[in-house]
Amino acid sequence: MQTNKLTRFGIPLLGALAFLLLWELATDIGAVRPIILPSPSSIFRELASEPAWFAEQAVFTLGVTLLGFCVAVVVGVAFAIAIVEWPLLDRLLFPLFIGLNSVPKVAIAPLFIIWFGTGAEPKIAIAALIAVFAIVIDTALGLHSVPPDQLDLAKVLRGSRLKVLLRIKMYCALPHIFAGFKVALSLSLVGAIVGEFVSSQKGLGFAILTAQGSFDTPRVFAAIFILSILGVVLIGALDMIERVALPWHASQRKAAGH
Amino acid sequence: MAALDRLAVQPVAPRVVPERAMISASGVQKRFGGPKGLLALEDVSLDIAEGEFVSLLGPSGCGKSTFLRCLAGLEKPTAGKLLLDDKPIDGPPEKLGIAFQRDALLDWFSVLENVLLPADFGGYGRKAYEPRARELLAMVGLKDFADVYPSALSGGMRQRAAICRSLLLEPRLLLMDEPFGALDALTRDQLNVDLHHLWQRQRMTVGFVTHSISEAVFLSTRIVVFSARPGKVAEDIRVDLPDDRKLALRDTPDFIRYTHHIRGLFEKMGLIHD
Numbered sequence A: 001m002q003t004n005k006l007t008r009f010g011i012p013l014l015g016a017l018a019f020l021l022l023w024e025l026a027t028d029i030g031a032v033r034p035i036i037l038p039s040p041s042s043i044f045r046e047l048a049s050e051p052a053w054f055a056e057q058a059v060f061t062l063g064v065t066l067l068g069f070c071v072a073v074v075v076g077v078a079f080a081i082a083i084v085e086w087p088l089l090d091r092l093l094f095p096l097f098i099g100l101n102s103v104p105k106v107a108i109a110p111l112f113i114i115w116f117g118t119g120a121e122p123k124i125a126i127a128a129l130i131a132v133f134a135i136v137i138d139t140a141l142g143l144h145s146v147p148p149d150q151l152d153l154a155k156v157l158r159g160s161r162l163k164v165l166l167r168i169k170m171y172c173a174l175p176h177i178f179a180g181f182k183v184a185l186s187l188s189l190v191g192a193i194v195g196e197f198v199s200s201q202k203g204l205g206f207a208i209l210t211a212q213g214s215f216d217t218p219r220v221f222a223a224i225f226i227l228s229i230l231g232v233v234l235i236g237a238l239d240m241i242e243r244v245a246l247p248w249h250a251s252q253r254k255a256a257g258h
Numbered sequence B: 001m002a003a004l005d006r007l008a009v010q011p012v013a014p015r016v017v018p019e020r021a022m023i024s025a026s027g028v029q030k031r032f033g034g035p036k037g038l039l040a041l042e043d044v045s046l047d048i049a050e051g052e053f054v055s056l057l058g059p060s061g062c063g064k065s066t067f068l069r070c071l072a073g074l075e076k077p078t079a080g081k082l083l084l085d086d087k088p089i090d091g092p093p094e095k096l097g098i099a100f101q102r103d104a105l106l107d108w109f110s111v112l113e114n115v116l117l118p119a120d121f122g123g124y125g126r127k128a129y130e131p132r133a134r135e136l137l138a139m140v141g142l143k144d145f146a147d148v149y150p151s152a153l154s155g156g157m158r159q160r161a162a163i164c165r166s167l168l169l170e171p172r173l174l175l176m177d178e179p180f181g182a183l184d185a186l187t188r189d190q191l192n193v194d195l196h197h198l199w200q201r202q203r204m205t206v207g208f209v210t211h212s213i214s215e216a217v218f219l220s221t222r223i224v225v226f227s228a229r230p231g232k233v234a235e236d237i238r239v240d241l242p243d244d245r246k247l248a249l250r251d252t253p254d255f256i257r258y259t260h261h262i263r264g265l266f267e268k269m270g271l272i273h274d
Ligand SMILES: Nc1ncnc2c1ncn2[C@@H]1O[C@H](COP(=O)(O)OP(=O)(O)OP(=O)(O)O)[C@@H](O)[C@H]1O
Pocket: B032, B033, B038, B039, B040, B058, B059, B060, B061, B062, B063, B064, B065, B066, B067, B229
């Protein structure tokens, strides 16, 4: 167990440290100009100079990301259940849904500013819009993945459709749903930044945009660094929730050696 | 030879016996995939009385599972009449017990919750059936495994849990499709004995599909042998063996006469040869 933890967290950390060290050396010997690629130490200095300000921007972006993700979860799971349970709805709406999804979301972002103003709402909407597709696709896939034996069993036991959905289909779908969540969460972080790029007075996207205006490369990198940490932490948190929420699945994966 | 002839009963036997047929199939046909599709069952006629243990034997692909699924209301015959208690089977009947080759346990519920599923789905109340569920689990030696997930059970234990589930509602009709097909010989023997005891106690009507001749003889009061596809009743055999059966019964001449006779049938069909 002890060595297990060491190899699980230690080795990736070692990789990251080696990467930073090489980077530091490359910039110190003057191989790249700091305005193109600042050294890691200058990026950390930038972070340390205004930690409260950076934290404020990060919290705003995190809030937009999580709210957008939650909206996508509610809308996406509900839509997937609707099209799986009522095939007519599937035929009616799914092609339209695919078509709408093919529109580049970045192109719609300015429209959202017109509709929802310049507050947090349009950013949340963009984050949700970018994230929802993965959730719908994976949830629908999961709901369709029930083994035929279990469906026969449900029929023989004369369970209501609601019970079949809640006791069998949803559980079958959960591993797929969580896979969709992970993709969706990364995408809603992208959506939040896109929203902030288009118009904002707050957030890490706004920090990057203003720093870029004044060629403050260390600040751009500092914001990017926080973003990457946010991404890793969010996915890690989701992983943990999955393990707690799906104990039967976690034990199976362990037995399978993953 | 005369002894062998006596073994074959006429298919009309249940009509002669004053007992009322619980299941009555006449001219049941099942064709998959439209009028030009594959004919799985052709003209199956068969009456089953209450309390009989009927095994369906026959070559692979002859329609045994299909017939069982028709009885369970999961498939509709394309022709013929299929009655349960004199009413046409239209969808799964109430309180039907069913067990599949793969146990179909739900991985996300504990063993006890799995066994209680019929009460939950049927709306009979899980609380009311919990004592019975625990009793059934104890009877098959799973008392201490009520609260674990099925993934912690061996194949034989899983199948036992699935059998408990099929018996929860005290079904009048129990349908089993090769429930022990995936098990090792020893576990299979044990489960045969367990199932025999359960049937002795409850006397429910059982439809049992198997590929094992000796399993069929050991468990059944009657064996229906299907011909190769399209399935028809090739022979209907009444098994007159003592009611209280022990594993040692399989070594007695009486028992061997039955297995020998059925093997002879399969040889005649060209399914096995030396
Ligand atoms: N849903 C289906 N659609 C089309 N064909 C089917 C379907 N179910 C069964 N069949 C066909 O019907 C025939 C009988 O199948 P069935 O499963 O009843 O055989 P079986 O006697 O149970 O065989 P086995 O002993 O191998 O389980 C087979 O040829 C099979 O391919």
